[in-house]
Structure formats: C-alpha cells, structure tokens
Amino acid sequence: MTLPYARLTLDAEIAGVERTGVFELPGGPQGASSIGEIYRTGFLVEDTGTGVLALLSRLRDDIDLDDGTVRVSGGGQHAFAIDAEAPTTTTKPNSTEPYQWGSSPDPTVGPNKHTATGAHKEAQQAVLMSYIRNGVAGDSFTPATLELFEHSESGIYEPLTVGLEDPETAIVNDDPTAADVSFTAVSVLDVDQALSQLQRLP
Known part of the structure; x- marks a missing residue:
C-alpha cells in the first residue's frame, strides 16, 4: 500500500535524552506538498x-x-526535493488521527522540546529544527529515515536512509496555521553499519 504522505524519522539528543522524532508531512490539498525525485550523476x-x-x-x-x-x-545520488507545510492541527485522510510531529503521536503530550503533534506552527517549526540541529541529520554517521509513496514499510521498496541538505522552515505571516518546510533528502550510506560489516571481514 502506498504511503500517501512523507514521513521523516530523526534520532537526536533533546534536553539530554535520546529521542526519536517522527515528522509526517501531509500531501495534496492538506499540505500543498511538492515532492520531486532526483537522480544525480557524478x-x-x-x-x-x-x-x-x-x-x-x-x-x-x-x-x-x-x-x-x-x-x-x-x-549516482538518489534524492528527493520536498517542499511542504507543517500539519499543525490537520488530521489524516478519513481519520481523526493527527500527523505526528516529534516523539509522540499524542497531541496532549506537548508541545514541548521533543514533540509538537497537533500544535501551533511556531512550536512545530522549533521542534523540527531542534531535531535537525541536535541529530546532525546531514551526517552519514547519524542518518535520517525517509518514507514516502512506495518507499515505505507498506510499499514495494525499502524506506530510504538519507542525509538532509539545506533544511529550512519559514513562518507564513498571511496564514495563521502555515509553516513551510523544505529540504532535499539524499540517499546516503550508513557508515556505522558499513564499518560494522567491515569489522566482520576476515
């Protein structure tokens, strides 16, 4: 089954505690998301x-x-250029379940430093950028996981191990709910896994 939105998973140390943040970006009319698939040569x-x-x-x-x-x-480099809006209070299609934004899918847990599910745009902007800064999500030693469409647990391809290029968020002043989110997710080699394989070589 195709995942109808993008899901970015980041590991980071937030306020001295190791956290896993899940950031779900709605697509279509809900999130005005634009997702471009790129294959770079060189x-x-x-x-x-x-x-x-x-x-x-x-x-x-x-x-x-x-x-x-x-x-x-x-x-070559396999990459996705993503431009979307933070979901704030938007719920998933045909559901009352909110899009997760941080460590918990439960909107009553936050907003705080590690989760902002169902929260206002300023909180969602701050929480996402905190995970990116503290998780060093452009580093092959601490890669992120990207799921979207057929690249997902329910799709025909595996989720992608990625680094993030030029992540950016912006508050939209003329829209009381919108915070723009954009980044390029580039498939990377997980160096920790590769070195573990290397250590097992004869």
Whole structure:
C-alpha cells in the first residue's frame, strides 16, 4: 500500500535524552506538498581526511579511490526535493488521527522540546529544527529515515536512509496555521553499519 504522505524519522539528543522524532508531512490539498525525485550523476563522496573511504573500499569491488574522491561504478545520488507545510492541527485522510510531529503521536503530550503533534506552527517549526540541529541529520554517521509513496514499510521498496541538505522552515505571516518546510533528502550510506560489516571481514 502506498504511503500517501512523507514521513521523516530523526534520532537526536533533546534536553539530554535520546529521542526519536517522527515528522509526517501531509500531501495534496492538506499540505500543498511538492515532492520531486532526483537522480544525480557524478562524484558521490569526498574523503574528509578520516580514511573512511579507504576502509569502505574493502566492502565493495566497484569502489575506486582517486585523489580522495570515490566514484561508485554505475552509481549516482538518489534524492528527493520536498517542499511542504507543517500539519499543525490537520488530521489524516478519513481519520481523526493527527500527523505526528516529534516523539509522540499524542497531541496532549506537548508541545514541548521533543514533540509538537497537533500544535501551533511556531512550536512545530522549533521542534523540527531542534531535531535537525541536535541529530546532525546531514551526517552519514547519524542518518535520517525517509518514507514516502512506495518507499515505505507498506510499499514495494525499502524506506530510504538519507542525509538532509539545506533544511529550512519559514513562518507564513498571511496564514495563521502555515509553516513551510523544505529540504532535499539524499540517499546516503550508513557508515556505522558499513564499518560494522567491515569489522566482520576476515
């Protein structure tokens, strides 16, 4: 079954506690969301002096190292450009269930530093950006999970492990409920998982 909206899951330390935040972005008339799928060609990763790429090259035969840059044969970057509105008090289609925004699906739990389900736009803006800042969601060591359409637990493809490029939120002054949310989600290698595989190699 196709997931009719985007769901972004971020792990972060909020107020000294490890939290998992789920951010559901409604689509269609409810959220005015625009989702564009992108496939970028060219160089994939640059080494930052950590030597991680040299280690990862042992995992795959099609990784070639050249001047500190790795190109995976036949590879490219799979990405989604997302522009949507925070759901605030919107409920899911044919349901009274609100879109989750943070650590709890229950709107009575917040708003607070880690959840803002069903809350006003200013709270939802602040909570999302807090997870992004504290979770370093552009880092392959702490990637996010993106589910949308067929890339979901109920779809025909697996959810995507992603890093976030240029996440941005904006309060819409002429709309009392709207907070715009935009980011590009780029599929990334989960380095922690890859290094765990590397440690098991003979």
